[in-house]
Amino acid sequence: MKRSTPLNRNIGGKVKYYRELRGLTQKELAARLQTCGCDLTETMVGQIEIGYRATSVYEIDKLAEVLHVDYNALFAQDE
Template identity: 80%
Template sequence: MKRSTPMDRNIGAKVQYYRNQLNLTQKELAARLQVNGCDLSEVMVAQIEIGYRAVSVFEIDKLAEVLHVDYNALFAQD
């Protein structure tokens, strides 16, 4: 069985969806992440959303916390 990666699971598209649901810009999301101990810049958030940058488990956890969604909502397979 092939193990899926965060890229296969479209985490970036999910981050963008939930960010838009909260009416946050990428810059605002990055600022909230930084306040919560996750040092992602606006550029890094953009790269995650377009699938250009991989996301660590720690970053997924912090994204879920800041976006007010369950961890599984970001990591669930489509």
């Protein structure tokens, strides 16, 4: 399996955590992102969550905006 984001960042795991905390499906998250101008599909959200797809700074910013979390909450290094 290809790993696009560093393991110590685990951005995908954080996206999944906050998405589930907000009660959103991957499809609902993708739809909200698309309304903000971030063209991620449900499949792409799933790939981000499992660490298969690289995530741009722009996408991280939009994910933080839609999930209502601080940018650093997604980008911070795991302990």
